[in-house]
Amino acid sequence: MTKMIGMTGNEAVAEAMRQINPDVVAAYPITPQTEIVQIYSSFVSNGQVDTEMVTVESEHSAMSATVGASSAGARAMTATSANGLALMWEIVYICASMRLPVVMPVVNRALSGPINIHNDHSDTMGARDSGWIQIFSENAQEAYDNTVMATRISENKNVLLPTMVMMDGFIISHAMEAMTTLPDDVVKKFVGNYKPENPLLDIANPVTIGPLDLFDWYFEHKRQQAQVMIDAKSTILKVSREFGKISGRNYGLFEEYMLDDAEIAIIVIGSTAGTAKKVIKDLRANGIKAGMLKIRVFRPFPATEIVKAIKGAKAIAVMDKSDSYDAVGGPVYKDVRSAMYGKRGGKIVNYIYGLGGRDVTEQNIHSVFEDLKTIADTGKVANQVTYLGVRE
Amino acid sequence: MIPDKNKGWKDVPKAGRILDPGSAIEYETGGWRTYKPVHTKENCINCLFCWIYCPDCAIEVKDGKMVGIDYAHCKGCGICVKECPTKPEKRALVMVKEDEETGKE
Numbered sequence: 416m417t418k419m420i421g422m423t424g425n426e427a428v429a430e431a432m433r434q435i436n437p438d439v440v441a442a443y444p445i446t447p448q449t450e451i452v453q454i455y456s457s458f459v460s461n462g463q464v465d466t467e468m469v470t471v472e473s474e475h476s477a478m479s480a481t482v483g484a485s486s487a488g489a490r491a492m493t494a495t496s497a498n499g500l501a502l503m504w505e506i507v508y509i510c511a512s513m514r515l516p517v518v519m520p521v522v523n524r525a526l527s528g529p530i531n532i533h534n535d536h537s538d539t540m541g542a543r544d545s546g547w548i549q550i551f552s553e554n555a556q557e558a559y560d561n562t563v564m565a566t567r568i569s570e571n572k573n574v575l576l577p578t579m580v581m582m583d584g585f586i587i588s589h590a591m592e593a594m595t596t597l598p599d600d601v602v603k604k605f606v607g608n609y610k611p612e613n614p615l616l617d618i619a620n621p622v623t624i625g626p627l628d629l630f631d632w633y634f635e636h637k638r639q640q641a642q643v644m645i646d647a648k649s650t651i652l653k654v655s656r657e658f659g660k661i662s663g664r665n666y667g668l669f670e671e672y673m674l675d676d677a678e679i680a681i682i683v684i685g686s687t688a689g690t691a692k693k694v695i696k697d698l699r700a701n702g703i704k705a706g707m708l709k710i711r712v713f714r715p716f717p718a719t720e721i722v723k724a725i726k727g728a729k730a731i732a733v734m735d736k737s738d739s740y741d742a743v744g745g746p747v748y749k750d751v752r753s754a755m756y757g758k759r760g761g762k763i764v765n766y767i768y769g770l771g772g773r774d775v776t777e778q779n780i781h782s783v784f785e786d787l788k789t790i791a792d793t794g795k796v797a798n799q800v801t802y803l804g805v806r807e
Numbered sequence: 808m809i810p811d812k813n814k815g816w817k818d819v820p821k822a823g824r825i826l827d828p829g830s831a832i833e834y835e836t837g838g839w840r841t842y843k844p845v846h847t848k849e850n851c852i853n854c855l856f857c858w859i860y861c862p863d864c865a866i867e868v869k870d871g872k873m874v875g876i877d878y879a880h881c882k883g884c885g886i887c888v889k890e891c892p893t894k895p896e897k898r899a900l901v902m903v904k905e906d907e908e909t910g911k912e
Contacts, residue, residue, distance in 0.1 A: 457858035514822040575821070613824055635816035636823045642816075 422594055424555040424587035428494070428520045428580070429454035431462055431562035434602035435518075438489035438609075441469035441480035445499035446532045447584040448522040452494055475782055478506035481783025485515035486624045490566070496526035497538040498712065504542075511546030512578045512640060513625055516569035516609075517577040519547075520562055523685070523736075524584040525771040533772020534584040536684065537737035540746045546640055548578040548647060549714040553670075553688045556594040557626040557711075558582040560664055566606045567654045574647050575612065576640075583686040585772065601661055644715045668717035669796070670709040671724055673699060677691060677706025679787035680728040682721075684710045684749055687734060687768075687775050694780040705784050710747065718754035729761040729791035732783045734803075736769045744800045762790050768803040779804050823833035832880075836863070840883030842902040844876055857887035873899075 422430070429451050432440070440459075442452035469484075471477045477493045486489035495503060500521060510517055526537040539549060550565060552558040558580065565578040582588055597605075613622045629635060647670065659665040670688070673695055674680060683691055688709040693750040698705040708724055710717075725731055733752070735745025743749060748765035755763060766783055769775045783803065790796055820826050844857075850871055858866040858873065865881035867874050876887075883905070891900040 512822060613826065621827075621828040623828075624822070626823055626825055628823040631812055632819065632823060635814075635819055636821070638816040639819075639821055 416799065419593045419595055421591045422554075422555055422559075422596075423450070423589055423591050424558045424582045425450035425522070425589065426454060427555040427559040427564050427594060427596070428582070429458070429703075430521075431559045431602070432492060432597055433458045434597070434599050435490070435491045435492075435563065435566050435606050436464045436558060436603070437466055437518075438515055439467045439469065439481070439484035439491040440493065441471050441477045441491070442485065442493045443474050443477045443495070443499060445496045447473070447524055447534075447588045448496040448520070451520055451522070463467065463655055474502040478503040478510065481517050481519075482506055482510050482513065482515055485510070485517050485611075486513065486614070487616045488611035490570075490609040492514075492519065494520040494522070496522045497526050497532075500538045500542060501526060503510055507542055507545050507547065509625070512636070513644075514575040514640070515577060516566075516575050518559070518562065518569055518580065519577065520580045520582070522588045523581050531771040532584070534586050534686075535736045535768070535770045535772065536581075539579055539581055542579070543746060545551040546576065546769045547714060548574075548576050548644075548651070548712070549710055550578060550580050551684045551710060552580065552582040552650075553686055553709060554594075555582070555587055555590075555592045555667075556664070557589060558593065559596060560658065560662065560666070561711075563602055563605065564651075564654050564658050564666070566609050567657075568647070568651050570606075570609055571650045571654070572612075574643060574650050574699070576643060576647060581685070583706065586686045597662060605658070605661055631764045648712075648715050648717065651715075666711060668712040668720055670711060671723070672707040672709065674706035674708055674724060675727075676704055677728050678704040679730050679732075679784055679791050680706040680708060680725055681732045681734055681780070681783060681787070682708045682710065682725070682747065683734045684713065684747060685736065687736070687780075690775055690777060691780050694777050694784065697777075698781075703788070705783070705787075713747075716750050716754070718750070721751060722754050722758050722760070725755075726758065726760050730787040731761050731763045732787055733763060733765050734783070735765060735767050738767045738770070748800075762794070762796050763789065764796055764798065765800045766803040767800065770805075773804050775804065835879045836882050837879045840881065840905050842883050842885065843878065843881065843905055844883070844885065844888050844900050845903045846873065846875055847899055847901075850893055850897040852893060853893060855902060856890045856892060860886050860890045862886065 481493045523529040525535045561580045655666040733748040744765040865877040893899040
């Protein structure tokens, strides 16, 4: 019988990692992720896991050591945030293109500059084209669940792509919540033993991994990578269904909250969904048909599925906790709007919000729904992109 | 084995992995040369410095003697010529512009 316990997001992810028991963890501390690997290193010191812990001199080395370990045939993990992810950059792309099933919790934090340690999504949104699967979590429970599922998803023979599991820095990583964990043996059985495909340590079958790949072959290998991301959706759903059976918690590519008959809807990612649910409940009590779609899997992007889910809404606000600084709007907005192109549907507007940890209040979300109500009633959009919660 | 270039993306090993060991011999790099090393057997003292230093295993050795250069793989880096200890008036290895010796391309 599982019981409710109090855990922070970082503790929950470290606990999931303990239960997964990877062969190698190579990591470097960075706020607000530090606690994950700090807690994990105590598991290593206490002999609670079999992991070879590699304390490296930078995140570039953390990802390099993880890629090396994974190429050798190990189940390998690391974790990072913001500038740490930025320093990994070169190897982040290499990890995905070498098709190594690394799992990396990323605690979302604003990317410098100016330097800031608080939450927004600018770090992992920058990595949206890196070829990694990206799964966002609303709370500590989801961060735990997604970390366990990510291992199965990445290591699936039809996928073999690395996965980033995100949670909002401080808001989730450092706040204690009631949640449940699964028994060790259940997680162990669920993730199973990792069977690497072409491990370098299989000396009876020597292979070369990561050779020079010029104009004769590079395009073919990138095409393979594109297809495996397209196909990954079905594996993600399959693993999520199996996880539902052991946990009772069911996950799709996104969560729909009162969306069926919603006339106005917002699309959010991460912890803001919790605030939005409360606002939607209040609006519904006043007879306003508001709803929400919370994106869980951002890469691969569930374009057709989202279009189907929001087609009934007259006005939709896409909430972006990062900006693209391209004079067009945030990254989530552009993906949603692009998915809706040529389809019948409501007006879509964008809100850039919460940058650098700017608090997102119920009032902020209320104001978005007020705007959406006006758009739905008049059919007119006053502002395509709005910066929400900034001092004018 | 180097994969068949007519094969499409669905039929080649993933991520550019080379699954057969020792297949670099099939990949000829001789065409990269601008200059090539030329061996003069009479001047050679068979010290095999060239064999030790060659980064591409392109020095051919038989019965402990330097017998020639594998021009299919020699990239013309010149390291063998640099390391050859023979006297200036009796060089065993010299660099020659690729088309000078034959007078053709």
